[in-house]
Amino acid sequence: MGSSMSSNITQQAGNLTDKPTIDRVGNREFVRARLAQSWQYDTQGKTVTHRQFLPLVFFGRSVQAARHFEKGDNIHVTGQLIRREMPRKGDDPDGGKSPSTVWEIHVTDAHRISGLTSDEEPPIHQNEMRRAQSPYQPPAYIQESIHDWPL
Numbered sequence: 001m002g003s004s005m006s007s008n009i010t011q012q013a014g015n016l017t018d019k020p021t022i023d024r025v026g027n028r029e030f031v032r033a034r035l036a037q038s039w040q041y042d043t044q045g046k047t048v049t050h051r052q053f054l055p056l057v058f059f060g061r062s063v064q065a066a067r068h069f070e071k072g073d074n075i076h077v078t079g080q081l082i083r084r085e086m087p088r089k090g091d092d093p094d095g096g097k098s099p100s101t102v103w104e105i106h107v108t109d110a111h112r113i114s115g116l117t118s119d120e121e122p123p124i125h126q127n128e129m130r131r132a133q134s135p136y137q138p139p140a141y142i143q144e145s146i147h148d149w150p151l
Contacts (some may be wrong), residue, residue: 010079011135012105016034030058037051038147058110062077078110088100
């Protein structure tokens with residue numbers, strides 16, 4: 001029962017926290033970066049801002065796109081969510097014996113949605129939620145279409 005389709009596929013968008021770094025291992029080249037995402041939601045009459053940072057590793061043809069990315073760029077990536085076990089440092093209470101779990105996205109396809117210049121605010125991207133003005137009005141992220149996203 002062979003299938004080339006993978007069920008572990010994720011798509012993410014956000015802003016790069018730093019300029020990506022290029023590394024080589026043997027004859028393979030890969031790029032590392034971190035993707036920042038934030039959104040707001042209302043809970044009990046208060047607006048809460050949630051932020052997360054996702055480690056990215058670009059492989060294959062996605063390396064070519066990642067080479068041109070800059071800090072602050074709004075990007076969209078497709079890849080696989082990968083879990084790796086890393087040895088802990090020696091100062092841990094268990095003597096560094098138990099591994100630490102690291103999650104990262106191995107990027108297979110990437111593109112820039114928009115760049116960030118020094119006089120711009122970070123662009124709004126498709127996973128940013130904004131508070132609706134009325135409880136009967138759908139949130140802004142539902143009202144937006146793909147044509148409203150910055151290019």
